[in-house]
Amino acid sequence: MNHKFEEGPEYPKFMDNNDELGHFRHRFYLKKGTIYLCGNSLGLCSKDAEESVLKALEHWKNEGVKIWNCEDSKFYLYSNILAKLMAPLINADPDEVAVTGSTTSNIHQAISTFYKPNNIRYKILVDNINFPTDRYAVDSQVRLKGYEPKDAVKEVKSYDGRFLIEDDIIQAMTEDVALVLLPTVLYRSAQLLDMERISKAAKERGIIIGWDLCHAIGAVEIDLKAIDVDFAIWCTYKYLNGGPGSTAGMYINRKHFKKLPGLTGWYGNKKETQFLLRQEFDHQQDASGWQIGSPSILSMATLEGALKIYNEAGIKNIRKKSLHITRYMMYLIEKLGSYGFVIGNSKDDVKRGGHVCAEHDEAYRISLALKFRGVVPDFREPNVIRFTPIALYTSYEDVYNLVNILLDIVKTQSYKEFSGKRALVV
Ligand SMILES: Cc1ncc(COP(=O)(O)O)c(C=O)c1O
Known part of the structure; x- marks a missing residue:
């Protein structure tokens, strides 16, 4: 260009x-007379999103509880259906994507799954200029494992409050680090980190790595197949135009499908046995197995229309x-x-x-x-x-x-x- x-x-x-x-x-x-430049915070409503949420509302109005059975159980399987539309944006397989929860609850879910501290590896590596909810989640996860954040959360510091240096991040991957959580694009300075280089360094050192894609998904190209990260989480209300508080996304690398989710709930149970309502959790071994409770259909329905636009464009x-x-x-x-x-x-x-x-x-x-x-x-x-x-x-x-x-x-x-x-x- x-x-x-x-x-x-x-x-x-x-x-x-x-x-x-x-x-x-x-x-x-x-809106006429308005120049909207805030789609990195809350994307605008599309006619497509409006149409898909109104359709879901119609189903609820007309069918009540039968909404779960209509259109071949579409809403019961909504996470899987939306995952098919979401996966191309990050080049993942649809069964590696779940549309569920919020960014923050998905961070809790992922860390509680992957953070298994021992005497040698017990630290989580983060940066000090990420959006703070990630840090709050990390701090509480280390506390839940009996550590103090000041001992078990290791910070890579920005030299100027705007940017991070990738070499600093890699150098901080010492042998006491168990897990790394980083933002792909920094919310303030828009810095785009080299996910491939950093993920490769983590893998070489036997460290689990997860990425917060909130400011990246729908804005930049991401190739999770090529990068081979362990997990990723993101919101859908920014560049993806899913609407205020729309349901978030989560990627679980298929090599981890057999791991038990840190936070289990009946929506992570195998579909075939979920309604047998047994006391034993029967894990659905793909990303949808990391769902916890009933999906928020109306907060997901907007995404069906919004994501269609992304795939067309x-x-x-x-x-x-x-x-x-x-x-x-x-x-x-x-x-x-x-x-x-x-x-x-x-x-x-x-x-x-x-x-x-x-x-x-x-x-x-x-x-x-x-x-x-x-x-x-x-x-x-x-x-x-x-x-x-x-x-x-x-x-x-x-x-x-x-x-x-x-x-x-x-x-x-x-x-x-x-x-x-x-x-x-x-
Ligand atoms: C990098 C990042 N992570 C997380 C969030 C918010 O988390 P949640 O979607 O759980 O509110 C934001 C919000 O702007 C963000 O920028």
Whole structure:
């Protein structure tokens, strides 16, 4: 793709007219007069997602408990059905994917399955700039095994609060480390770690490795077959547009299918014997065996429509546009450098996920001024505005207009009309 950007309004028009993914925009509910750049936090509702959730609702309305039997037990087997749609995004086999729980509960499930500390190997290796829920889960898992996090949780520290150095991570894989949990893309700086290199290093050292794909799935290409990780977990409400709190995902490498899940429940029982309701757990030996309780059908149904769009568009094409449009955005924001903006993510395509971080001393108040003007970004402490152009529904013209509004806000200092006091949800 051509990276010779131009500043004026003609360039975005030209790009939009030639955007192979442009037609997907009309399948999403975009509010008139709003530039939505927050799909890394909560993706937008599509007509497809709406249709699939309404269908599920109809089944419930018309059939009550028989919803579990309708369409060849589709909803009873919903995790498996959605796994088929989800697996191509990470190049996994469908039976290695479960659509279940939340990211955090899936971390608990995975760690309780794979963390088997002994006198020699008892530490979990993490980084100190990941989204904190991962850390909270890791800390409680080591406590459950009778350790103190200060002894059993080993931290790789970022040197600047933005980035991690892969060599530091690998060096920290000492022989006391039992398990590593890392984010593929860092939520603040959008740093994309080299999963293949890090996973290979863990494997060579006999360490179990799991990845948090929350900011990666649906944004970057991931090839779990080639990488051979032990487990992965992710949410579906960001780039996958599954809706607020939509059911999360989990990958279990098939070589672990015979392991007993750390947290067992009747939905992890073999399908053929689940309704015999025996007291002995009869493990379904594939990823769906890591489900715990009844699936949240309405929080999964949105995904059926949303994932269809992904499979039509293709993750390769999505990544290609995402890289190009984020480059264009950085190009325009850098022109505002004299107003105090610093790009806080890597400009290298190989090291960048799907969002752009504009750092500014007044980032919070600027983000409020943007919202007031119809732009929806988000803010992350202490000084980052995250802008996420989503390949499926953000236009080049949206990016062009955003930067003009941003320029006006900093030029006129209109952000000073807003309080710096943080809202409950920022
Ligand atoms: C890397 C990462 N992990 C986990 C979560 C959230 O976990 P949950 O889906 O359980 O709320 C987020 C939320 O933004 C995240 O960025």
